[in-house]
Amino acid sequence: CGNRQSGDLGSSTDAAVDGILGFGQANSSLLSQLAAAGNVRKEFAHCLDVVKGGGIFAIGDVVSPKVKTTPMVPNMPHYNVILEEVEVGGNPLDLPTSLLGTGDERGTIIDSGTTLAYLPPMLYDLVLSQFRFWIASLD
Known part of the structure; x- marks a missing residue:
């Protein structure tokens, strides 16, 4: 704890x-x-x-x-996956493919021991905006 x-x-x-x-x-x-x-x-x-x-x-x-x-990106030092989509409240975000890290040397690191999520600033802004919209719709 x-x-x-x-x-x-x-x-x-x-x-x-x-x-x-x-x-x-x-x-x-x-x-x-x-x-x-x-x-x-x-x-x-x-x-x-x-x-x-x-x-x-x-x-x-x-x-x-x-x-x-989910297949892992091969030959990476961490557990990397190719992120295909991000959803907030069941709604997919309209993200540029460059943010999803689709190249062989990229991908998203998944780590069950990481306490925080680290996002590129543009993705963070989009997720935060959609999250606020989704929370407001629950009222």
Whole structure:
């Protein structure tokens, strides 16, 4: 659990994040070490339940036959995916394709241990504007 965290969380002991478990691709990650020891296959699934909330996190195997997968951008140091669309309140944003990072060396980094979302300024402005519009429509 965290409480009252803000700002650049990586540089201050006052606002340190607790509970992070690394599943990076490096040999030092927990997943890599478990796989090297022969305990699990080197794969994991982070499945979100958009209907009920929550989800599952499985190590070594995908546990449900109804899982949708997303291909990773190959040969990247992080887990990168090609972002095809951004929606707010079920409405897709009209984004220039250059913002989606569709080249082989680009993509969007997904990281279950990252506390904050970092967006390019133009994308941030569009998401914020649409989010404010969507929130106002709920009243």
